[in-house]
Amino acid sequence: MEAAMGRTLIQKIISKHGGGECAGGDVVWMDIDNRSARDFAGANVVGNLEKYGGDSPIADPEKTFFTFDCNVPANTIPYATNQHRIRLYAREQHLKVWDVNAGIGSHVVIEEGLAKPGTTTIGTDSHLNIMGAVGAFGQGMGDVDTAFAFKSGKIWFQVPESVKVTLKGMPAPGTEAKDVALAMLREFGSHTLLGKSVEVQGEWLDQAELSDCITFASLGTELGAIIILLPPNQKVLDAFSMKREEAVYADDDAVYEKEYTLDITGLTPLLAAPPNPHNVHAVSEYADTKVDGVFIGSCTNGSYADMAYAAKLLKGRKVADGVMLKVVPATRTTWMRLLHEGLLADLFDAGAIVSNAGCGGCASGQIGMTGSGEVQISTSNRNFTGKQGKGDTYLAGIGTAAASAVLGRIASVNELEEV
């Protein structure tokens, strides 16, 4: 019998949720703290529960809820019908609905303190693994598995193999979390980390803000990872008023399938050019590209800190002639803060269109789409053909997006200082 080996973060979270002394590859039942469905696929979840749910379709109404964020308020009749079907079902079963005014479900669940370090959340959003930002488990699932979680409080899950990435050094000033995430995509593409639980650590993450952690972890789906898990730093613990011993961390002697080091010393701003998120290049390589539109928002870059940074950069400046700047805060809470602190005025005065909270540019048509030939800079996470319209979408951070909006061409934030 071998001596007990140290355990990785995902193994410890799953064990704590009924998964036993699990190892990578094991298929286990695990308890889910937060069981959610959004307006996309939520109506199918209701349909499954009506068909198979029996007399007690909801294990625990306190832990079960819906979040509307895709099509808010609905601008197609099928979405409106599905949302209302969900509302009626939620009323009948006494379930909470964060309705069309609330914002992106994953952000709401973090803001409300439900998805805190060490917890488990599932739902019908493919970016729910964003919970890895706070050292928590999150996973997007189909409507059958989600309905089962509503009914039983559990899911079954194949424990992924764990790998570790150490980020070495600190990026250059003017480089932000999105750029570091893009550096991951440049290094690993979409296959190297496929199906893995990716624990990331390093000097940069030790001091990162919660919003930086969210941005960084949100690109896990594009990396093909099951989840990017970040051990909660002091700032993240403070955001949840938690002590270190209340969170879950990997053992010091945890065994990883593979360990990688990525040097980010002096990293400068990056972008992902069409047609996919791992087509990553230096912003400077595209400095001559004329920009038609800019979208600032999404679960990747829609936090308060991101919006406040955009407002700071745009204050006293004007969006270039012929450029549309669209801004969508992730949640209503963020929106209200921007309003009361006067930051919305800075965005408006610069020429921005500001829409209600939600998925915005990533949900078809919520704040307009791009036409053929249109060049858009987006702070979101996917630039596949057709995702945000017919045009060419470049993924970048807040600084690059704001600078490009002002200069009317692809530009990094350092160029903005000269304007």
Next chain:
Amino acid sequence: MASLKIQGRLWVLQRNGELISDIDTDMIFHNQYLAITDIAKMGQYAFDNLEGFKDFAKLAKPGDIVLAGDNFGSGSSRQQAVDCFTSLGVKAVIARSYGAIYKRNAINSAFPVITMPDAKASDFSHLETVVLDMEKGLLRDRKVEPMSGVQKDIFFAGGLFQYAETLKK
């Protein structure tokens, strides 16, 4: 009572001596039939878009077992690509690997999908009668991965939601 040890004819899905890989959900159950919701009517279209095996539905018998290569069931999330086998009375699929969604769908609907990482077409004759032991992990005399505990729970309950009912007792 469902059993973990079954016997049946083995369909070796091969082309030029190699097990066919990347059999996607459109080859298993083409999207032109997606409006069908009655499981009894799904069987007749199984593999009718898989070159070389388009007569599968006509020739298959209840109890048959299917053997394929890598990434079986890749593509869409359609449940019919699992249910069409249940419809014909096919008892299990064995493959070197599966599309992730397909595997989840099959396990959730209590249809046995068994992984055989080193499966080779040359190890079996097409339509030979074999014993598959999903408890011990044996196909005739070759090793396959046994069913996981979770897969057995759902298999014996008859489906994911049926399993949820057993949790309450």
